[in-house]
Amino acid sequence: xxxxxxxxxxGVRCSSPPLLPRKFKSSETSPFPYRNRIHAxxxxxxxKRNSNNISSSSSHQQKFTFTLxxxxxxxxxxxxxxxxxxSTEWDACALDxxxxxxxxxxxxxxxxxxxxxxxxxxxxxxxxxxxxxxKDEETNxxxxxxxxxxxxxxxxxxVFDHSxxxxxxxxxxxxxxxxxxxxxxxxxTGPRILLRDTSIKNHVFDFxxxxxxxxxxxxxxxxxxxxxxxxxxxxxxxxxxxxxxxxMQYHWNNRNYKSFDDFLMDMKHNKRKKIRQExxxxxAQNLIMKRLRGYEIKARHWDSFYTFYRNTTDNKWGxxxxxxxxxxEMGSKMGDQVLLIVAEDGDELVAGALNLIGGDTxxxxxxxxxxxxxxxxxxxxxxxxxxxxxxxELNLKTVEAGAQGEHKIERGYLPVTTYSCHYLxxxxxxxxxxxxxxxxxxxxxxxxxLLRDSGxxxxxxx
Numbered sequence: 531x532x533x534x535x536x537x538x539x540x541g542v543r544c545s546s547p548p549l550l551p552r553k554f555k556s557s558e559t560s561p562f563p564y565r566n567r568i569h570a571x572x573x574x575x576x577x578k579r580n581s582n583n584i585s586s587s588s589s590h591q592q593k594f595t596f597t598l599x600x601x602x603x604x605x606x607x608x609x610x611x612x613x614x615x616x617s618t619e620w621d622a623c624a625l626d627x628x629x630x631x632x633x634x635x636x637x638x639x640x641x642x643x644x645x646x647x648x649x650x651x652x653x654x655x656x657x658x659x660x661x662x663x664x665k666d667e668e669t670n671x672x673x674x675x676x677x678x679x680x681x682x683x684x685x686x687x688x689v690f691d692h693s694x695x696x697x698x699x700x701x702x703x704x705x706x707x708x709x710x711x712x713x714x715x716x717x718x719t720g721p722r723i724l725l726r727d728t729s730i731k732n733h734v735f736d737f738x739x740x741x742x743x744x745x746x747x748x749x750x751x752x753x754x755x756x757x758x759x760x761x762x763x764x765x766x767x768x769x770x771x772x773x774x775x776x777x778m779q780y781h782w783n784n785r786n787y788k789s790f791d792d793f794l795m796d797m798k799h800n801k802r803k804k805i806r807q808e809x810x811x812x813x814a815q816n817l818i819m820k821r822l823r824g825y826e827i828k829a830r831h832w833d834s835f836y837t838f839y840r841n842t843t844d845n846k847w848g849x850x851x852x853x854x855x856x857x858x859e860m861g862s863k864m865g866d867q868v869l870l871i872v873a874e875d876g877d878e879l880v881a882g883a884l885n886l887i888g889g890d891t892x893x894x895x896x897x898x899x900x901x902x903x904x905x906x907x908x909x910x911x912x913x914x915x916x917x918x919x920x921x922x923e924l925n926l927k928t929v930e931a932g933a934q935g936e937h938k939i940e941r942g943y944l945p946v947t948t949y950s951c952h953y954l955x956x957x958x959x960x961x962x963x964x965x966x967x968x969x970x971x972x973x974x975x976x977x978x979x980l981l982r983d984s985g986x987x988x989x990x991x992x
Contacts, residue, residue, distance in 0.1 A: 592748070594741040595667075598733055603667040606741040608660050608678070612643050615663060619672045623724040633889035634720040636713045640863040641886075642677055648856035651714040655851070656682040660709070662741070664734050673734050674725045678742070681710045686851050688717035688933050689757045689777060689950045694963060698752060703956065709746055709754040715851050717779065717933045718893055719948055722759045739770050747955060754953040764949035772951035773960065775967050776974050780943035782914075782929040785991075787922050790915070793942065801940055801986040808907040809915060815905055818874040819912070821920055824866040831870060832857040834879040838898025857884075871916045873899075873908055880905065883912040885920070891928040892921045914941045940986050945978045 593607040609615060617639035624637040635641055645651035646659060653659075662676035683706065684692050698705035711722045723738055725731040746754040756767055768774040787793045794802045812819075822831065836854045843850040861868055869885040869892070881899035885892055897913050899905070917929045931943050939945070952967075954960040985992070 592741075592745050594737070594744060596733075596737040596740075598730060601668070602730070604664060604673065604730075604734060604737050605667055606662060606664045606738055608662055608745070611659055612639060612646060612661055612677075615639070615661065615672070615675060617643070620675050620724075623672065623675045623726055626727040627721040627724040628889070631889045632891075634718070635864065635867045635886040635888055635893070636716050636718050637677070637720055637724065638864070641860065642713070644856055644859045644863060645714055648853045648859050650852045650856045651679070656685070657714055658682075658707075662738060664738055672726070673728060673731070674723060674738060676711055676723050676738060676742075677713060678709060678711045679714065680707045682706045685849060686715040687712060687755075687757055689755070689775065691755070691952075694959075697962075698956075698959065703752065703959075705752045708752055709742065710757065711742075711755070711759075712757040716895070717758055717948070718930060719758045719760060721763055722756050723763065735766065736770075739767070743771075743953060746953065752955060756951040759949055759951065761947075761949055764951060767951035772953045773964050773967055774971075775950045775952060776971050777948040777950065778945050778974055778978055779933055779948050780931055780935060780938040781946050782918055782921070782931065782943045784921055784925075784927050784929075789922065790919050793918060793922070796987050796991045797942065798986055798988055801942075805915070805941060808910055811907050812905070812911045815908075816875065817880070817905060817908065819916055820872050820874065821916060822870045822872060823868065827861050827868065827870050829858065831872065831879065831882075832861055835870065835872075835882045835884065835898065838882050838900065839896055840898070841901045842896070842898040869920060871912050871920075873905070873912055875905075881908055881912055883916070885917060887924065887926070890926055891930055892917055892924070892926050894929060894931045910937075910941060914938065914943070918942065936981075939981060942986060944985055944992075945981045947974075947978065 593605060596604045596606070598604060612620065620639040620642075624639075625633065628634050628637065645657075649655070651657040651659070658680040660678045660680045662674070662678055663672060664674040665672055681687075684690070684695060687710065695705035713720070723735055725734060728734070742754055745751075756763070756772070759767065764774060785793075785796065794805060797805070833854070836857055839852065839857075840850050842848070861870075864886070867887050869887055871883040871885065872879055873881040879900075880903055882897070883894065884896040885894050887893075894913055894917050897909060899908065914929075914931065917931070920926075921929050929943070931938055952963070954963060982992075
């Protein structure tokens, strides 16, 4: 694509983190020579493993108390498993935080508990659950919860800070463990401080934020990160001393389409023709596409999909973070919120794409196919075109197709901004990273503009 070349010309690679700022020359001087060394290490230091292993056992006992008035005391405490929090209480917080119309399935107790119970996001894999619970001491009512993890690595986050960890290590400091508020392995935007809709929710937000920062400092951790928060939260975190960072994903928007052909009519002629040709080539391979929900998804489907998932991770030299049990448990707990798109060749399942259904959004998550097989254009059909058709049928506003992939633009998915926030204890490192993020932000914004300006839709559609 011409726009990709244009993006490269300004120093940005669209499918990976933007290029980093220039390396300091040895002849340069600065009133902060140590910071210059940090810069060099942050972005050009050798990749080394951090062998430090800080115990987190003491931090699990932390409890913070905040007095709102003579009669109102709020406590903020931490639990080592989401199972310690009643599902009804957790989900009430999540629903109040998003609203019913924007329900986010990844914030549900069912999804997050499945990650833990299936041994997918657990201490042994570098994800120690450390969730926050804020309570009214007088009534014992839960006012807010936060998904939080103590991390010993940076994998499964989709916001890249490996070079920051290398820099800490190169200068004798430990970057890991760190605190991370997120949904493991899931680059989906949503609130992270899940607040009940009460008259004191703004105070509770501030109390939780203060407790998180205090815990980071008292536990002698390097940093606290909040990834893929809502834009509103991102602004609040930034106002409270977090470093703001932006990224980019590709989403499809439903402009009140009645059918897939209705959507295609908004595309430029050459893009519309290409999509139709790709779909015809999939159909010509005698593949049958099915969209399965709830009880329609059987154990054999999940077993096959796990094989597909492992094939994807093996071929991309990735790590299979999710266990076989995760898929079975999630399907059982989440029912009709799960949409599994499968391709059949005769009686044989040969590929699949996993999606979750939210209040107004279809979230595309994982794709995979049978090992040693190849069906041209099947990936586009299963992940993008079937998802668009499903969103139109279900009257959903958006399809979130996950991270990376400029090829999504030609198929109607446009770049949108994503957010993260970072709180670092060391002031010298903080300043160096802040300088980098300013440069990175300007590049990401430019790429988003370039990609949107050269998008696949007819003039005047957007």
